[in-house]
Amino acid sequence: MAQQFDVVVIGSGPAGYIAAIKAAQLGLKSACIEKWLDKEGKTSLGGTCLNVGCIPSKALLESSEKYHQAHAELKDHGIEVSDPKIDIAKMLERKDKIVKQLTGGIGGLFKANGVTSIEGMGKLLANKQVEVTKHDGSVEVIEAKNVILAMGSVPVDIPPARQDGDIIVDSTGALEFTEVPKRLGVIGAGVIGLELGSVWGRLGAEVTILEAQEKFLFACDQQIAKDAFKTFTKKQGLDIKLGARVTGSEINGKEVTVMYQDAEGEKSQTFDKLVVCVGRRPFTEGCFSDDCGVDLDERGFVFVDDQCKTTVPGVYAIGDVVRGPMLAHKGMEEGMMVAELIAGHHAQTNYDAIPSVIYTHPEIAWVGKTEEELKSEGVKYKVGKMPFAAVGRAMAANDTTGMVKIIADEETDRLLGMHVFGLGAGEIIAQGVISLEFAASAEDLQLTCFAHPTMSEAVHDAALSVDGIALHIANPRKRK
Numbered sequence: 001m002a003q004q005f006d007v008v009v010i011g012s013g014p015a016g017y018i019a020a021i022k023a024a025q026l027g028l029k030s031a032c033i034e035k036w037l038d039k040e041g042k043t044s045l046g047g048t049c050l051n052v053g054c055i056p057s058k059a060l061l062e063s064s065e066k067y068h069q070a071h072a073e074l075k076d077h078g079i080e081v082s083d084p085k086i087d088i089a090k091m092l093e094r095k096d097k098i099v100k101q102l103t104g105g106i107g108g109l110f111k112a113n114g115v116t117s118i119e120g121m122g123k124l125l126a127n128k129q130v131e132v133t134k135h136d137g138s139v140e141v142i143e144a145k146n147v148i149l150a151m152g153s154v155p156v157d158i159p160p161a162r163q164d165g166d167i168i169v170d171s172t173g174a175l176e177f178t179e180v181p182k183r184l185g186v187i188g189a190g191v192i193g194l195e196l197g198s199v200w201g202r203l204g205a206e207v208t209i210l211e212a213q214e215k216f217l218f219a220c221d222q223q224i225a226k227d228a229f230k231t232f233t234k235k236q237g238l239d240i241k242l243g244a245r246v247t248g249s250e251i252n253g254k255e256v257t258v259m260y261q262d263a264e265g266e267k268s269q270t271f272d273k274l275v276v277c278v279g280r281r282p283f284t285e286g287c288f289s290d291d292c293g294v295d296l297d298e299r300g301f302v303f304v305d306d307q308c309k310t311t312v313p314g315v316y317a318i319g320d321v322v323r324g325p326m327l328a329h330k331g332m333e334e335g336m337m338v339a340e341l342i343a344g345h346h347a348q349t350n351y352d353a354i355p356s357v358i359y360t361h362p363e364i365a366w367v368g369k370t371e372e373e374l375k376s377e378g379v380k381y382k383v384g385k386m387p388f389a390a391v392g393r394a395m396a397a398n399d400t401t402g403m404v405k406i407i408a409d410e411e412t413d414r415l416l417g418m419h420v421f422g423l424g425a426g427e428i429i430a431q432g433v434i435s436l437e438f439a440a441s442a443e444d445l446q447l448t449c450f451a452h453p454t455m456s457e458a459v460h461d462a463a464l465s466v467d468g469i470a471l472h473i474a475n476p477r478k479r480k
């Protein structure tokens with residue numbers, strides 16, 4: 001007889017593993033199917049995020065930042081380090097160890113919570129049956145009362161820069177370079193392109209980023225995007241070419257020449273390695289039988305409503321395989337929501353309070369609306385800003401770039417958005433997320449006590465500055 005479960009999750013990325021664990025915690029018999037094999041051919045849980053995404057990229061960002069500090073910043077503190085060297089093999093080994101620890105940890109969490117882990121490729125059939133093709137080729141069909149689709153995403157490939165896995169690679173390849181490329185080209189100045197460009201730039205590569213859009217980080221607050229652009233190009237030496245659309249590439253021996261078009265016409269540039277970071281697309285190939293009943297939208301995402309319900313009752317889809325930002329924590333939120341819904345509870349992800357973080361140095365982080373969005377929606381708002389240049393802790397850290405910007409509704413004072421560029425922005429933004437979740441006003445933050453001296457004090461002064469009553473900078477206007 002076929003194995004039967006209350007919940008079968010396809011995919012063990014952050015969306016899928018959280019859904020499986022939460023469902024088990026709510027008393028549902030749950031299983032999670034995963035096809036990922038590591039370099040040794042063993043099943044590895046955790047999806048893109050743990051294996052080739054969030055975690056390994058942050059491990060390399062940390063290593064490269066430390067190297068950069070040893071080279072360029074410690075001397076400002078009076079610390080002399082003679083000729084620091086980077087051992088790339090050791091840096092990669094450290095990254096791989098963290099990945100192994102975390103992916104193994106998901107297996108441990110499955111055991112602790114009673115989630116059945118199934119190895120192989122899952123395919124949704126009609127009537128909530130799921131076919132699993134094991135790595136040895138054998139096939140099993142399991143039955144589920146509910147199915148959660150969490151197959152995630154894969155990098156987008158573009159015909160002008162076809163990958164050869166050696167000179168032209170995707171983000172996964174750029175986490176594995178065994179030496180620092182002298183000339184590194186990156187296509188796409190999105191989050192992943194900027195992070196990977198920063199890693200290899202800090203280690204000594206000459207980095208050129210070709211970006212088709214004229215506007216830098218168009219989803220981000222544009223004042224912060226401008227400040228960040230200046231910092232990355234002028235201070236950090238990343239050559240970010242905006243309005244540069246890649247049209248072709250040619251590998252010659254050990255180098256690649258990239259053709260691109262900008263406002264001045266056709267141009268080309270030669271690199272030792274080229275990383276294609278032009279976005280990710282949902283992964284659904286081979287995951288559905290023709291009669292399973294699940295619809296995709298026009299961009300290939302699994303079509304879902306606000307509660308991640310697909311067109312088939314009892315079949316849900318979460319994470320990168322559905323609409324919305326392709327972020328691990330967004331998938332995790334959806335995983336928790338769907339498990340609660342299946343258990344018969346009320347649940348709704350708050351899509352208005354999902355933070356975005358770019359882990360450059362300094363980091364860029366935001367939550368809620370930008371000024372540009374509010375203007376186009378015709379919402380009246382007030383803005384408060386606090387530059388880190390006036391924050392004691394930032395000075396002590398020798399890291400005064402950036403600011404906190406808070407946007408509140410002009411009439412109700414309710415917080416609409418928080419935007420941070422600066423040291424630790426990814427941590428600071430949690431305060432904005434909590435404020436939005438709790439429907440806080442700027443005044444709520446004004447009346448809150450912030451530890452001194454911390455970077456977070458900039459949140460306090462930015463909130464005060466919303467009403468022209470900041471205490472550590474001159475106020476542009478008086479309180480009404």
Ligand code: FAD
Nearest residue numbers: 011013014015035047048049053122152319320326327328
């Ligand atoms: P995935 O993590 O893609 O997992 C899907 C899993 O499903 C995979 O393991 C896959 O093998 C499995 N699968 C697919 N189909 C089947 C099938 N039919 N049967 C069995 N198994 C299947 N996001 C952040 O929030 N913060 C970051 O700092 C960040 N950094 C990133 C850096 C890089 C370089 C990259 C590439 C991505 C980064 N992301 C980051 C994005 C983040 O990795 C994704 O948003 C997240 O992994 C999506 O989670 P998911 O569970 O939906 O899918």
Ligand code: AMP
Nearest residue numbers: 188190191210211212213245246278279
């Ligand atoms: P993201 O979607 O955040 O990962 O960013 C991917 C970036 O790649 C976007 O900013 C796109 O504009 C950019 N992009 C896509 N195709 C090209 C191309 N052919 N040349 C240059 N940039 C591109």
